[in-house]
Amino acid sequence: MALDDTKKTRDFKVVGTRPDRPDGIDKVTGRARFGADMVLPGMLTGRILRSPHAHARIKRIDTSKAEALSGVKAVVTRADFGEVPADVADVMDNCMAGDKALYDGHAVAAVAASSPAVARKALKLIEVEYEVLPHVTDVDEAIKPDAPVLHEGRQQETVPGGMSANVIARSEFGHGDIEVGLKQADRVVERSYRTAATHQGYIEPHACLATMGPDGKADLWVCTQGHYMVRNTCAAILGMEQGQLRVTASEIGGGFGGKTVVFLEPVALMLARKSGRPVKMVMSRSEVLRATGPTSSTSIDVKIGMTKEGRITAGFAELRYQGGAYPGSPVDMGAMSGFAPYDLENVKTVGWDVVTNRPKAAAYRAPGAPMAAFAIESAIDEAARGFGLDPLEVRLMNGADEGTKASYGPTYPAIGLKATLEAAKSHPHWSAPLGENQGRGVACGFWFNFGGDTCVSLNITPDGTVTVSEGNPDIGGSRASMTMMAAEELGIPYDQVRTIIADTGSLGQNEVTDGSRVTFAVGLATIKAARAAKTEMCRRAAMVWGIDEEAVEWEDGAARPAGPNAGKFPPMTLKEIAAIASNTGGPIAGHHEVNAEGAGVSFATHMVDVELDPDTGSTKILRYTVFQDAGKAVHPSYVEGQFQGGAVQGIGWALNEEYIYGKDGILQNAGFLDYRIPVASDLPMIDTVILEIPNPGHPYGVRGVGETSIVPPLAAIANAVSAAAGVRMTQLPMSPPRVLAALQAQADG
């Protein structure tokens, strides 16, 4: 459904306002039920035994002593699952190791017991005989020909012969001729960059509660970004029919991409199947960090050619992302997105997907893009500053626009990159003075956004209020957005609509809440469902008035005769039509099911001021402003929150967060004391500027906003720190020791 061409200058009444969030009261009063809040009579505690080795062959597991312990009701190892379909084989192996443990924290067995204490004791009674193998956790080490190999036979046909089996795939994108472009340049910047693995850092750990009856019918309550994905994956792993497993999504305490896969859920179901009792599993923070998806750590080489006027003549990047223990790092997304903000004649990126002895990387908000942007935007900044050019002007000069052939292939329709740059240039932040040891950085970012399978059911109650059922967990305000779009379309007040997240038995298939898809795709389905209900209500009014249904239109929450020839009848409101629904044919509802395609790409520009402490190397964020195209901001406060959240997570990624592995391959900082995410006292207020360049693929012009905001911060902060330090920072995080070392190296000449 394209942007409404019937009302190009639509005068929104609800969309664009800032009503109270529907989940606010529940969350501040503690009434909201998160993953760990569900309880059932007779419930057991499930716990996982995890590998203490980074890489080890599992020679033997003896669970007999654990099984004999009083209070233990079930013990599960990989042998309980048997063969699983190929498309879930890696997921299965990540949930419960097979022949080998592939990383520190890899699950090897699980128990269900009558209490947490008994479960802990039972884990200690499980005997695992390991043959410890050499390991590798660094991406550059893993690609060496003599590196320890995790898997044989997984390399794709895209990888040239002779490379380590840890190199799984190669991809290449771009157009033009890099060598020709470099020859046209007055300056070539060539640098290597590294970023650390970081965790999504959601506050709520993974948790679920599983039950399964003797007839094989099962229920699962879980905190997830996609309960339909959980259903389908678990059903495949456990050999169940999807219709026999009903999954209900709990309230969710953050996901950011990390809850788009399963970890505990198949194990909890297997424990429930074996024990015949409900089984609840809740991860500790240490388990979350050791065994759920962080993002990739990366190693990236960049070459940028630029004329003295600031025109980029060539852009090249070679990106190596380690995706943890299984294939599938987001290097393709990095390779496709890094140069996407620019209109370049000669551009090429090469991506390498590499496995290492780390937990399997999971999606993290615009997966793969922030690291690529860090490297490429740093090199562009260095080239511009080398000529004494304004880095914003250089980006405007080279910025992509409608008609630009993107670095990843397509030609852009109307896009908002230059609008964000112009807004940044005219913002007071850009011209504010800086003090000693302070620096300012800017960077641009891009994300694709997408749609996918979506179902919405909209029901008119007898009293004329409205319920909307959608199938995507609300991780960023979607209940408010759907409520607003339904109210807008029906012409009724916001508080007359309530949106709920339905379980998997109540709607058809819904894609995971990811890809910044929900406001776009579920919003589109909500609008269509509301329009279906309006059509039906117009038909009911026509019946009452005794006129053709085509002679009735819907306006301001009521059916009305479409014109003077239709007859003179007073408007019939939604409430009036609902009250007589039984008399006019029965209940009234609208629904819509669609694979929503046509999501619009999104761009952002970030600007940040920092101050360095030359004695400690610590960095303070002084001021931060986000400029981003939202297409149409349905609820501006949530849009601003997405902008701010992306910036804050980017600040953590840039300055502090880092998976640190010892030489033994063991994670050294598996807790929030040693893995430091930003807290409120670290941060200034993040200012936001919303641009609205409508997406022609959505009736209200909506674009996704949840991911783009984490793409520019790494580079923007690196550019600011580099400006303040007078030395180019090429490795993240820019932690105090690293900044201090750079300052010292510069002082030493």
Next chain:
Amino acid sequence: MVEVVLWGSLADQAEGARKVEIKAATLRELLDGLGEKFPGLRPELKRGVSVSIDGRIYNDSWFQPIAPDSEVVLLKRLKGG
């Protein structure tokens, strides 16, 4: 005939061609035609791709129409978080 742009490493599996012509009026015909004409592309097609048609991204809509003069670009399967 529809002209399809392939990404660099995919071109290696299509006898080096960065642009190929396929007789197709829908997305499904396009993907089937690509696999038939260039068997080397089949593994990547099986792993899943996204397709840009005139600047809009499509994943699985088999019967999405493609006009003969459309700009069609094969993309790696998009993943989000």
